[in-house]
Amino acid sequence: MDNLIEMRGITKRFPGVIANEDVDFKLRHGEIHALLGENGAGKSTLMSVLAGLYRPEAGTVLVRGNPATFNSPRDAIDLGIGMIHQHFTLIQSQTVTENILLGLDEPRFLMRLSRYDKQMAHIGDQFGLQVTPDAKIWQLSVGEQQRVEILKMLYRGVEVLIMDEPTSVLAPQEIDELFKTLRSMVAEGKSIVFISHKLHEVMTIADRITVLRQGKVTAAGIDPATTSKAELANLMVGRKVLFELEKIDREPGDVVLELAGVSADNDKRLPALRSIDLKVRSGEIVGVAGVAGNGQSELGEVITGLRTCTSGSIRVNGKDVTNRSARTSIDFGVAHIPEDRTHVGTAPNLSITDNVIMKKYRTPPIARRTLLDRDAAQKMAEGLKAEYTILAPSVETPTRMLSGGNLQRVILARELSSEPTLLIAMQPTRGLDVGAIEGVQRMLLEQRDEGAAILLVSEELEEIFTLSDRIVVVYEGEIVADGVEADAAKVGLLMTGGSHEAAEEHAA
Amino acid sequence: MTSTTTDARRSFRFPLELQIEPRMDSPRWLAPLVSLVAVLLALVMGAVVLALVGGNPFRAYAHIAGAAFGSLGVFSDTLVKATPLIFTGTACAVAFKMKLWNIGAEGQFFMGALGASIVILAGVVSEDASRFVTLLAMAVAGALFGAAWGFIPGILKARLGVNEIITTLMLNYIAFALVNYFIFGIWSEGGFQMTRTFQRAAWFPRLSDLAEQFPIMRGLTTHAGFIFAVVVAIIAWYILFRSLWGYEIRLIGDNPRAAKYAGIKITRNTVLVLMLSGGIAGLGGMSEISGVIHRLQSSISPGYGFTGIIIAWLAKLNPLLVIPVSILFGGLILAGREIQPAGVPRLIQGIILFMLIASEVFLRYRVRLVRRTA
Numbered sequence: 001m002d003n004l005i006e007m008r009g010i011t012k013r014f015p016g017v018i019a020n021e022d023v024d025f026k027l028r029h030g031e032i033h034a035l036l037g038e039n040g041a042g043k044s045t046l047m048s049v050l051a052g053l054y055r056p057e058a059g060t061v062l063v064r065g066n067p068a069t070f071n072s073p074r075d076a077i078d079l080g081i082g083m084i085h086q087h088f089t090l091i092q093s094q095t096v097t098e099n100i101l102l103g104l105d106e107p108r109f110l111m112r113l114s115r116y117d118k119q120m121a122h123i124g125d126q127f128g129l130q131v132t133p134d135a136k137i138w139q140l141s142v143g144e145q146q147r148v149e150i151l152k153m154l155y156r157g158v159e160v161l162i163m164d165e166p167t168s169v170l171a172p173q174e175i176d177e178l179f180k181t182l183r184s185m186v187a188e189g190k191s192i193v194f195i196s197h198k199l200h201e202v203m204t205i206a207d208r209i210t211v212l213r214q215g216k217v218t219a220a221g222i223d224p225a226t227t228s229k230a231e232l233a234n235l236m237v238g239r240k241v242l243f244e245l246e247k248i249d250r251e252p253g254d255v256v257l258e259l260a261g262v263s264a265d266n267d268k269r270l271p272a273l274r275s276i277d278l279k280v281r282s283g284e285i286v287g288v289a290g291v292a293g294n295g296q297s298e299l300g301e302v303i304t305g306l307r308t309c310t311s312g313s314i315r316v317n318g319k320d321v322t323n324r325s326a327r328t329s330i331d332f333g334v335a336h337i338p339e340d341r342t343h344v345g346t347a348p349n350l351s352i353t354d355n356v357i358m359k360k361y362r363t364p365p366i367a368r369r370t371l372l373d374r375d376a377a378q379k380m381a382e383g384l385k386a387e388y389t390i391l392a393p394s395v396e397t398p399t400r401m402l403s404g405g406n407l408q409r410v411i412l413a414r415e416l417s418s419e420p421t422l423l424i425a426m427q428p429t430r431g432l433d434v435g436a437i438e439g440v441q442r443m444l445l446e447q448r449d450e451g452a453a454i455l456l457v458s459e460e461l462e463e464i465f466t467l468s469d470r471i472v473v474v475y476e477g478e479i480v481a482d483g484v485e486a487d488a489a490k491v492g493l494l495m496t497g498g499s500h501e502a503a504e505e506h507a508a
Numbered sequence: 509m510t511s512t513t514t515d516a517r518r519s520f521r522f523p524l525e526l527q528i529e530p531r532m533d534s535p536r537w538l539a540p541l542v543s544l545v546a547v548l549l550a551l552v553m554g555a556v557v558l559a560l561v562g563g564n565p566f567r568a569y570a571h572i573a574g575a576a577f578g579s580l581g582v583f584s585d586t587l588v589k590a591t592p593l594i595f596t597g598t599a600c601a602v603a604f605k606m607k608l609w610n611i612g613a614e615g616q617f618f619m620g621a622l623g624a625s626i627v628i629l630a631g632v633v634s635e636d637a638s639r640f641v642t643l644l645a646m647a648v649a650g651a652l653f654g655a656a657w658g659f660i661p662g663i664l665k666a667r668l669g670v671n672e673i674i675t676t677l678m679l680n681y682i683a684f685a686l687v688n689y690f691i692f693g694i695w696s697e698g699g700f701q702m703t704r705t706f707q708r709a710a711w712f713p714r715l716s717d718l719a720e721q722f723p724i725m726r727g728l729t730t731h732a733g734f735i736f737a738v739v740v741a742i743i744a745w746y747i748l749f750r751s752l753w754g755y756e757i758r759l760i761g762d763n764p765r766a767a768k769y770a771g772i773k774i775t776r777n778t779v780l781v782l783m784l785s786g787g788i789a790g791l792g793g794m795s796e797i798s799g800v801i802h803r804l805q806s807s808i809s810p811g812y813g814f815t816g817i818i819i820a821w822l823a824k825l826n827p828l829l830v831i832p833v834s835i836l837f838g839g840l841i842l843a844g845r846e847i848q849p850a851g852v853p854r855l856i857q858g859i860i861l862f863m864l865i866a867s868e869v870f871l872r873y874r875v876r877l878v879r880r881t882a
Contacts, residue, residue, distance in 0.1 A: 014529070306769060327771030336769070344769050347762040354755070358770040361755055371751050401530070 003062075004029045004191055005050065005081070005160060010059035012045050019045035020056070021215045027160065027191055032182060033221070034194045034206035038236055038433035040403060042215040043195045047162045050193075051083035052076035080159035084149045086168060092138040096120060096131055100152045123154055128184040143174035150181065154190075161185065162193040167201055168431055171292040172459065179205050197236070197433050199229045211235040233434055245441055245466055248449060252469065253282035256422050256453035257303065262312035264302050272298040274477045275312065278455075280422070285444065285454040287468030289461060289491050295477035296457045297339060300426045303455070304336045305329040316422055330359050335420030337411055339427045339457075341404070345411045348400035352392060353381035355399050356414045384413040405436035412443055423447055423454045429463060441467060461488055527876045539824070539871055546867035550860040557855065568852060575846035576839030584715065584728040588800060590831075590838030592617070592809065594737035595792025596816025597823060597830040598744045603785035605748055605825050606761040610782060612661065612676030613789040614813025615683035616654040620790025621797045622687050623653030625804040628706050629695050635707050642709040646794050647736075654790015655783040657683060662782035666775035672782065680813070684806070691804055702805035712736075712799035731799035738831055740788060745827040747784075757781055789813060810841075822864050 005027040012020040019042045027033050035043045048054045050061060052070030061068050063079050070076045073083070090099050097116045117133035124131045129147045137145060146166060153161055163182075167175045182192055182205060196202050202209055203224050211219040211232065218235045257280040266272035272295045280286045290296055301307035303314060305326040313322045316332045329336075338344040346355050357366050357377045365376040381395040388409045392402060399410060408428070415423065425444060429437040444467060448454055458464050464471060465486040473481040473494040481494050555565035576586050596613040603610035610616075624646035627633055633645045661675035688701070695703040715728035748754040760767040760774055767774060796808055819837060823829035837857070844853030869875070 325771060326768060330771045338769060344765045347759050347766045349762045361752055367752055372755050
């Protein structure tokens with residue numbers, strides 16, 4: 001089979017790091033080629049070179065056998081190569097069609113968009129991309145917005161589509177949708193580069209896999225049928241990853257968190273939680289399984305005092321904290337790893353020091369009456385930086401400079417160092433690479449062994465199964481099952497609204 | 509479309525290229541150095557413009573420098589001009605640090621002046637009260653009136669989510685009208701739109717008061733308000749960067765959702781910070797009528813409250829930097845009147861502002877000229 005794209009000896013340097021070193025990459029016509037690697041392995045950089053965003057220091061790119069030089073993404077698109085980034089570049093207040101036409105030479109003067117609407121719908125049908133051309137972007141779900149990004153590339157006649165971590169923003173059902181779309185695009189003769197660090201996705205969708213580690217290729221174009229997850233993980237991180245974490249048996253202690261009949265509304269003032277009863281004991285991890293958007297976020301917020309409940313009561317260590325403040329829950333020893341690291345968990349322009357003292361600045365030694373003891377704060381930050389191996393030039397570095405994994409370590413350092421009695425861990429490993437995931441999971445288990453009560457909310461079933469002592473399933477704001485066994489088929493059915501009996505039958 | 513045309517277009521390439529990389533860390537000396545170079549470059553650009561319109565840039569600059577900093581006398585006048593700017597600049601910096609866009613420092617300044625005047629003219633302190641008691645009462649009243657003018661937009665934003673930009677702006681006009689009501693009607697002195705001159709006890713001491721002991725001080729107009737302003741700026745800096753409250757303000761300013769998550773009450777801080785900001789601006793009004801004008805009239809400020817916005821930004825919202833920036837601006841205002849009512853000094857002010865804002869990029873990025881490879 002002919003190589004549609006051939007990248008030879010690509011080297012790309014950034015200050016202090018070599019993002020790609022002498023990398024070869026070949027893409028065949030009509031394949032889905034997964035580019036696998038940890039965060040920071042150089043996957044996005046390599047593809048940004050192909051998409052005309054970066055110019056490499058060395059190496060050549062051949063498109064259909066001819067050498068090509070790109071000075072801008074436009075040059076790449078002219079040669080039929082387009083890239084969809086992790087963060088979408090759509091204008092919220094404009095329609096789907098307007099966004100797709102943006103930057104093109106047509107329509108020239110009159111904005112007769114209805115003609116284009118039809119065209120968009122037609123391309124959508126061709127590739128199985130359901131969109132409403134005259135809908136405004138803000139009305140669309142993240143999955144739909146991604147379809148608009150894909151359409152944008154297809155409309156520009158792209159033959160090679162590069163997708164950077166396309167599943168990181170999607171809910172599980174949306175991922176299935178996306179995979180269907182990718183397959184139909186390949187059937188129509190397109191070629192796809194699929195950037196990911198998720199092993200199971202890569203195993204599902206890819207025809208061939210290239211693995212990058214620290215800017216170098218560790219495996220080129222291997223067939224997923226001839227490899228295993230363990231082998232790929234090894235290629236990614238260069239050491240054996242222990243997927244089986246050691247978990248000691250431990251009798252749970254007293255009830256730490258008790259929710260009785262808790263209901264709450266979401267931001268749109270629609271009911272998000274319906275009469276939730278839940279207990280979490282000391283030394284126990286309770287895993288909350290559920291498809292995103294079934295009330296998990298609201299559950300975390302209600303317990304940590306960030307959202308008021310409309311009925312019911314919440315007790316921590318027997319004390320009533322219902323509709324008290326976020327401050328109360330902090331004072332009662334509730335730690336919270338928020339879902340959204342950058343928008344909730346940290347203040348991006350403040351230093352690591354200022355970020356780790358966020359929950360402790362009111363108490364000595366950081367607080368000296370009304371003043372902030374900067375030396376004590378810095379000392380604490382230095383200590384946490386070493387203990388939690390936060391990689392940064394200094395504790396004065398603003399957290400916006402940190403990678404996802406390091407940012408999560410800052411949050412973990414802050415939340416776990418307070419020796420919490422109760423820990424609310426929301427999606428604690430989302431978007432992290434294999435090595436970092438393992439570290440986070442270990443830390444959670446350590447907290448459990450030291451007697452913390454942990455409520456773990458995660459979309460990764462595997463994670464819930466590995467870590468939890470007890471599993472509950474939420475569906476449409478209700479706990480539909482408490483204490484189910486770690487069986488993917490059963491839990492999966494409950495998560496999607498299947499009844500208990502059906503789940504039992506299915507399992508039987 | 510083909511690569512050959514691309515190559516042809518690229519056949520000549522400049523041998524050097526700019527590399528722009530984000531900075532992970534910036535050393536402490538970098539920010540002041542970059543600002544200094546920016547100001548120097550701005551002066552060079554101003555010189556080019558002056559030369560183009562046929563002026564002699566060296567003479568113009570020498571004149572500006574002379575008129576603002578050339579002798580003890582004019583430098584003293586510069587400090588007088590800088591004093592209200594330090595107050596309003598600090599007031600804006602404090603509010604802006606929490607991303608509260610208080611553009612009502614002008615009105616708060618007027619309210620502070622009104623409050624201080626009431627103390628004198630409504631007989632809150634007797635005419636023969638000591639200077640200390642009189643000035644203290646004026647300062648307290650000035651701060652309270654200014655703070656009240658900050659409280660209104662603060663509570664409206666905290667309770668009802670009203671945009672503070674609109675309310676603080678509108679309250680300026682109400683403050684002007686209120687002051688006019690008093691000077692046109694109640695306290696009008698012989699039909700003029702001004703109050704009577706305050707008694708001596710209500711005046712900030714001036715350097716010239718010391719002329720008997722130190723002859724060199726003769727005619728120097730710098731008043732105690734300057735010291736007062738510097739002390740207020742230092743206290744404001746201490747609050748922002750060394751206190752628990754300041755930490756809360758900075759955290760809310762950078763990410764209100766993170767602040768909420770850390771258990772900080774945003775609504776309470778919105779009200780308090782706008783009151784602090786208004787109070788500082790109000791002290792500026794008090795200082796101006798006590799130190800310079802010695803009565804209440806409508807022309808107590810040529811827009812110090814608005815210049816304070818620019819000063820706060822140039823000082824990067826750091827109250828300590830507000831002091832030198834205010835002195836620079838005070839000098840330019842003074843020299844401006846010497847040379848031309850509006851032209852050249854404004855031009856230079858504008859270029860300096862522009863260059864300082866543009867220089868930010870050097871703090872966030874490392875820019876290097878490197879030889880092209882490949």
